[in-house]
Structure formats: C-alpha cells, structure tokens
Amino acid sequence: MSGPKIFVPLDAAARSVGADATARAIAEEARHRGLDIELVRNGSRGLLWLEPLVEVEQGGVRYAYGPVAPASVAGLFDGGFHSASGDAAKRHPLAQGPTEEIEYLKRQQRLTFSRVGITDPRSLADYLAHGGYRGLEAALDMEPARIVESVTASGLRGRGGAAFPAGMKWKTVLGAPGKQKYVVCNADEGDSGTFSDRMIMEGDPFVLIEGMTIAGLATGAERGYIYLRWEYPDAKRSLDSAIRSATDAHYLGDDIQGSGRRFELEVRMGAGAYICGEETSLLESLEGKRGQVRFKPPLPAIAGLFGRPTVINNVITFASVPIILDRGADFYRHFGMGRSRGTLPMQLAGNVKRGGLVEVAFGMSLKELLYDFGGGSLSGRPIRAVQVGGPLGAYLPESQFDTPLDYEAFAEIKGMLGHGGVVVFDDTVDMAAQARYAMEFCAIESCGKCTPCRIGSTRGVEVIDRLVAGENAAAQEVLLRDLCETLTYGSLCALGGLTPYPVLSALNHFAGDFVKTKSSQASA
Amino acid sequence: MTNPSPRRVIPLKVERSSTLTASERRAVLDACERSKSLPGGLLPILHAVQESLGFVPPDAIALIAHELNLSRAEVHGVVSFYHYFRTQRGGRHVVHVCRAEACQAQGAVGLEAHAKKSLGVEFHGTSADGAVTLEPVYCLGNCSLGPSLMIDDQLQGRVSAERFDELMAPLRAPSPHA
Numbered sequence: 001m002s003g004p005k006i007f008v009p010l011d012a013a014a015r016s017v018g019a020d021a022t023a024r025a026i027a028e029e030a031r032h033r034g035l036d037i038e039l040v041r042n043g044s045r046g047l048l049w050l051e052p053l054v055e056v057e058q059g060g061v062r063y064a065y066g067p068v069a070p071a072s073v074a075g076l077f078d079g080g081f082h083s084a085s086g087d088a089a090k091r092h093p094l095a096q097g098p099t100e101e102i103e104y105l106k107r108q109q110r111l112t113f114s115r116v117g118i119t120d121p122r123s124l125a126d127y128l129a130h131g132g133y134r135g136l137e138a139a140l141d142m143e144p145a146r147i148v149e150s151v152t153a154s155g156l157r158g159r160g161g162a163a164f165p166a167g168m169k170w171k172t173v174l175g176a177p178g179k180q181k182y183v184v185c186n187a188d189e190g191d192s193g194t195f196s197d198r199m200i201m202e203g204d205p206f207v208l209i210e211g212m213t214i215a216g217l218a219t220g221a222e223r224g225y226i227y228l229r230w231e232y233p234d235a236k237r238s239l240d241s242a243i244r245s246a247t248d249a250h251y252l253g254d255d256i257q258g259s260g261r262r263f264e265l266e267v268r269m270g271a272g273a274y275i276c277g278e279e280t281s282l283l284e285s286l287e288g289k290r291g292q293v294r295f296k297p298p299l300p301a302i303a304g305l306f307g308r309p310t311v312i313n314n315v316i317t318f319a320s321v322p323i324i325l326d327r328g329a330d331f332y333r334h335f336g337m338g339r340s341r342g343t344l345p346m347q348l349a350g351n352v353k354r355g356g357l358v359e360v361a362f363g364m365s366l367k368e369l370l371y372d373f374g375g376g377s378l379s380g381r382p383i384r385a386v387q388v389g390g391p392l393g394a395y396l397p398e399s400q401f402d403t404p405l406d407y408e409a410f411a412e413i414k415g416m417l418g419h420g421g422v423v424v425f426d427d428t429v430d431m432a433a434q435a436r437y438a439m440e441f442c443a444i445e446s447c448g449k450c451t452p453c454r455i456g457s458t459r460g461v462e463v464i465d466r467l468v469a470g471e472n473a474a475a476q477e478v479l480l481r482d483l484c485e486t487l488t489y490g491s492l493c494a495l496g497g498l499t500p501y502p503v504l505s506a507l508n509h510f511a512g513d514f515v516k517t518k519s520s521q522a523s524a
Numbered sequence: 525m526t527n528p529s530p531r532r533v534i535p536l537k538v539e540r541s542s543t544l545t546a547s548e549r550r551a552v553l554d555a556c557e558r559s560k561s562l563p564g565g566l567l568p569i570l571h572a573v574q575e576s577l578g579f580v581p582p583d584a585i586a587l588i589a590h591e592l593n594l595s596r597a598e599v600h601g602v603v604s605f606y607h608y609f610r611t612q613r614g615g616r617h618v619v620h621v622c623r624a625e626a627c628q629a630q631g632a633v634g635l636e637a638h639a640k641k642s643l644g645v646e647f648h649g650t651s652a653d654g655a656v657t658l659e660p661v662y663c664l665g666n667c668s669l670g671p672s673l674m675i676d677d678q679l680q681g682r683v684s685a686e687r688f689d690e691l692m693a694p695l696r697a698p699s700p701h702a
Contacts, residue, residue: 192624350629355668
C-alpha cells in the first residue's frame with residue numbers, strides 16, 4: 001500500500017512560480033525521511049495567487065497549502081502535513097484548510113472545469129474514474145440529429161467570444177452535403193487576460209478530446225484539428241499525450257469503442273499571430289497559408305477547412321459538450337440568465353489580489369467578481385478600470401461594475417464578455433496610453449487584408465499621440481472618433497471592427513487622461 | 525485522351541548561390557520529408573526547421589518551395605506573416621517578454637525597459653555575448669501571475685527586475701561548449 005497522496009500542479013502557471021522545484025523538494029524530503037508518498041502532478045485548481053498550491057489527501061479529504069516554496073517544505077513535513085495526525089500542519093501559516101471549503105472555490109459552479117485540479121491530467125483511467133467519457137457513451141447511442149438537438153437545447157453559445165449558438169453551427173454542418181467534413185478547435189487563445197483554454201488543455205485534456213469526438217459524431221466529420229498557439233508548449237505536450245492514450249484505448253481512431261465510427265485528431269501549432277484566433281484566418285493558417293481573414297459568406301460550416309463543411313469552436317465550447325450529453329440539456333440550461341445559459345469560466349487577471357479561474361453561472365455582477373472573488377487590487381490601490389473581453393474589449397469605469405456577466409448586458413454598455421477575461425488596473429493606469437496601445441496592437445496584428453484595419457490602426461496611434469500632445473486637441477478628437485467609426489463599420493473582421501471598443505471607452509470614461517496638463521487627475 | 529508526349533524536364537536551379545550548409549540543407553529536407561504529405565504542411569515544416577536550426581534561413585525558402593511545389597513568394601509570404609518565425613540566427617536562448625494588457629497592469633512596461641537595458645538590445649536583438657535574443661510576445665496565458673516571460677519554452681511568472689537578472693545569469697554565463 002502506498003503512502004498519502006500529495007498533489008503539486010503541473011499547470012504552466014504553477015510551474016511559472018516554481019511548482020517543479022516544490023515537487024522536487026517534496027519528493028526529496030520524503031525520501032530523506034524514509035516516508036512513502038504518492039506524488040501526483042494534477043492540473044491547477046485555478047487559485048492562482050496560492051500557486052504552487054500543494055494538496056494532501058487524508059481520509060478522502062484534500063487539504064491545501066499555498067503558496068509553497070521549496071524552503072517551506074521541510075517545515076510542512078515537520079508539522080506532519082503528510083500524516084493523519086498532522087494537526088500542527090493544519091495550523092501552519094500556509095494551511096488553507098480543506099480545498100473544497102475554500103470560499104473562492106466553494107462559491108463556484110464548476111461544470112466545464114469539474115475535474116481540473118482534481119485528476120491527474122495524464123491519466124485516462126483517472127478521467128474515466130471521474131465521469132469521463134460518459135457524454136461520448138450517451139452520444140454513441142444517439143442519432144446525429146439528436147446530438148445536435150441536445151446541444152441546441154442546452155443553450156450553449158460559442159465561448160470563444162462571439163457567442164454564436166453552438167447547436168446552430170453544428171446543425172448547418174450536419175445538413176451540409178459532402179462526405180469529407182472537419183471539426184476544428186480554436187485553441188489560439190490570444191486574448192490578454194485569458195487562460196481558461198490553457199488550463200483545460202493542461203488540466204483535463206481528455207474533456208476537449210471527448211467534446212470534439214462528440215462533434216464529429218454529430219456532424220459526420222471524421223477528422224479533427226486542434227489549432228494551438230505556440231505560446232502554450234505545456235498544452236501541446238499534454239494534448240499529444242492524451243491523444244495517444246485515447247487512441248490506444250480506442251476512444252479515437254478507426255473504431256471508437258466498437259461502434260464502427262471513426263474520428264482522428266491532430267494538434268497543429270500556430271506561429272504567433274493574434275489574428276489566427278479569428279476563425280477564417282485560423283482555417284487559412286491550418287491550410288498552410290498566411291493567416292488572412294476570408295470573406296463571409298460562405299460560412300465555415302458550409303465551406304471551411306480545405307473548402308469542406310467545418311465545425312469550428314473554441315476549446316471551452318467543446319469542453320462543455322460532454323457534460324451536456326452526460327447530464328442532459330436541461331441540466332446545463334438551468335444555469336445562467338436570459339439568453340446566456342450555463343456557466344462561463346471567467347478569468348481574473350492583471351492587478352488583482354486573488355487572480356484565478358472563476359467558473360460561475362451567467363448573471364453574477366462584475367463587482368462581485370472583482371471584490372468578493374478578486375479581493376480588490378493586488379497593489380492595494382483603488383481599482384480604476386477593468387478591461388473585459390480581451391484586447392478588443394471595452395475599459396469599464398467603476399460606475400459600470402454593477403453590470404451582470406451576461407452577453408446581452410455587456411453588449412448594451414458597448415462592451416463584450418468575449419472569452420471571459422477580466423483585466424484589472426489600479427489608479428496608476430494612464431488610459432490614454434491604454435487607448436494608444438489598443439491601436440498599436442491592432443497595427444501589429446492586422447492581417448492587412450482590409451484598409452480600415454491595416455492603415456486605420458497606424459493612423460489611430462498617430463492621432464492619439466497628437467491628441468495627447470495637445471496639438472489642436474478638439475480637432476484630433478473629432479478625427480479619432482471618425483476614424484473609429486470607419487474601423488467599426490468598414491473592417492472585414494472583429495480585429496479592426498472592435499479595436500474602437502477599448503479606444504472609445506477609454507476616451508469616453510477617462511477623458512481627463514487625454515488632456516496634456518499633467519496636473520489633471522482622473523475624471524472617472 | 526491523347527497519348528501524352530514524353531515530358532521535357534526543364535532543369536530547375538532551385539538554389540542559385542545558396543549559402544545553406546550541408547547540415548542545414550539536410551535539416552530542411554528532413555522537415556519537408558516528414559510533413560510534405562500532410563494537408564497544409566507548410567507550417568509544421570517551418571516549425572521543424574526553426575526548431576532544429578533556431579531560425580528559418582532565407583535560403584531555405586527556395587528549397588521548401590521546390591519540395592512543396594509552391595512559389596518562393598508563397599513560402600516567403602507565410603514566413604514573413606507569422607511573428608514567431610525568424611529569418612536571422614538568434615542567440616543561444618530566446619526570451620519572450622509579454623507586452624499584453626494583463627502584464628501591463630502588473631508592471632510589464634517597467635520589466636520591458638529593464639530587460640532591454642540589461643541585455644543592451646531592443647526587441648528582436650541579440651545580446652552582444654550571443655546568449656539571449658529578446659522578443660515581444662502578446663500574452664503567454666499567465667495573466668494572474670504577471671509580469672510574465674518565456675525563456676525558450678519555460679514560462680516564468682511574477683518577474684521583477686531582480687528576478688529577471690537572476691534568470692538571465694545562468695543563460696549568460698560562458699557556455700561550457702563554447
């Protein structure tokens with residue numbers, strides 16, 4: 001019989017603050033003391049400010065300690081954190097109590113992330129033991145049209161940012177003529193402030209594979225691609241290994257679980273182009289070309305990858321499908337508000353005290369997320385602005401913090417929920433600099449196909465520079481607003497079309513920052 | 525169908541005055557061999573070339589184009605479109621510093637300035653000792669633990685100026701193989 005299980009995350013974020021060294025120190029210390037332990041490298045629980053978060057399982061309950069630096073390891077063993085009698089360890093300054101009782105985690109509704117941080121992401125057996133592949137099992141007994149109906153009835157909308165109903169996309173692909181169809185996963189998670197895709201791919205890769213396999217069964221596609229950004233090498237390793245395990249166990253391949261159905265999956269790497277998160281540009285890139293945006297129509301569901309009908313969805317969208325098939329559409333739909341059904345994994349990032357992953361049903365207010373979960377800013381200064389929805393999302397002032405997390409509510413205030421990223425800024429932020437950066441980013445990442453985006457973004461940087469320098473400011477502001485209108489209505493895709501969101505929200509809510517006089521304080 | 529006339533093969537000079545070394549040439553051809561039958565195989569090929577050589581030599585473009593039956597312009601267009609592919613040899617290590625908003629909110633602007641000063645380079649430049657090439661990156665997905673950077677494929681979070689210097693020290697120590 002092996003000793004107690006000790007968990008140290010393998011997640012890239014945890015590793016970025018020393019989880020590997022902590023794991024080595026724990027193994028070393030146990031060896032030194034002649035203790036038998038089982039060291040498991042799990043995914044991250046998403047309580048990122050506590051990383052490296054070490055958990056010890058005792059009597060079926062997991063106790064958390066964090067952040068655990070290698071130097072703290074000996075002390076934890078001294079306190080007996082590895083043994084059932086280790087009450088001293090439970091009073092250790094790093095002790096967080098039973099993990100499931102931590103307020104931050106307890107208040108969440110983890111559906112898509114139900115296994116992340118709990119299981120060993122490299123173990124298919126662990127995945128199966130925690131309810132994995134039950135969705136696929138259900139899907140294998142269903143007609144394709146019934147699978148699509150189920151996804152439609154769940155109300156699941158694309159989690160990549162555009163929030164298009166997933167079932168409708170799938171239905172179009174199912175109905176499209178042709179034998180060769182594709183399932184493509186958009187894992188080009190380029191929005192700053194977002195990391196939920198990464199956490200799923202590293203922490204529970206099988207759920208994504210299962211979701212994509214179900215999409216294949218539902219639409220008649222037999223080949224899938226995961227388009228992954230190069231910035232996620234840990235996710236690449238995790239996915240490759242999971243695909244191998246799933247193939248060996250006949251969850252992928254020629255004959256899925258003896259059903260005679262076929263689905264194959266491959267990971268392809270991007271090469272550092274934000275625009276490839278746009279679906280048509282992603283498809284071009286997968287075809288081995290420059291990632292330039294395509295005109296729509298035709299929709300990818302009709303003519304997508306290599307001109308064939310293609311289901312293209314974000315990681316979280318696919319990863320939400322297994323639970324819908326397993327527990328039923330009504331179960332999923334029951335969460336949420338209005339037309340935003342189910343849960344959204346929000347990501348709290350930037351200058352925030354307790355940053356991490358917060359999966360909650362739609363409807364919670366931004367304020368609750370920022371203060372109840374986030375605990376305010378990390379610097380301790382007042383939160384001045386929050387950018388929701390990535391680099392193309394609006395900057396919101398405090399007066400808008402009551403907005404509920406709901407696609408339509410955000411659209412109403414000329415913002416967007418996007419992929420669920422929330423970036424917090426304290427009162428030292430210069431909003432004119434942020435507006436300028438938004439234009440600069442658009443210029444760097446523009447694919448160059450349409451003029452408003454390609455040239456407008458560079459002109460935008462210049463106009464903001466002149467505006468801030470006070471060169472005929474009133475006229476510059478008129479020019480900037482005019483330029484933003486051209487970008488909004490004249491761009492081919494969301495990059496040019498939405499760059500005005502951060503620019504205009506900064507200008508509208510924080511006008512004082514655009515005035516040269518240094519004495520001027522925040523207007524918001 | 526009429527009988528096809530015997531094909532006249534026009535000898536193509538794929539690599540006029542190529543400066544690729546024999547081993548570089550081998551690496552490029554190996555990469556092509558492995559991936560040219562894949563649909564959309566150009567990106568995997570470029571990744572493999574960059575992984576083995578550290579960059580995509582400009583003279584590799586003609587060779588890849590020939591192997592894939594593409595025009596050189598097409599291959600060049602792809603190489604130059606993506607920020608990740610470099611056409612100049614870099615340092616022994618590549619450090620990608622995140623410039624995106626979440627890291628900005630945690631002091632990335634200061635870190636960027638420090639990195640440039642301490643390495644004595646601008647973005648895309650290589651330190652004089654040949655150890656480190658500095659590159660910008662737009663999000664590493666470590667947005668709650670910024671400012672972040674990536675050393676080769678190792679992600680680092682909460683990187684202060686002091687931490688940056690600590691991380692750079694072993695990379696900049698004289699290489700044992702030099």
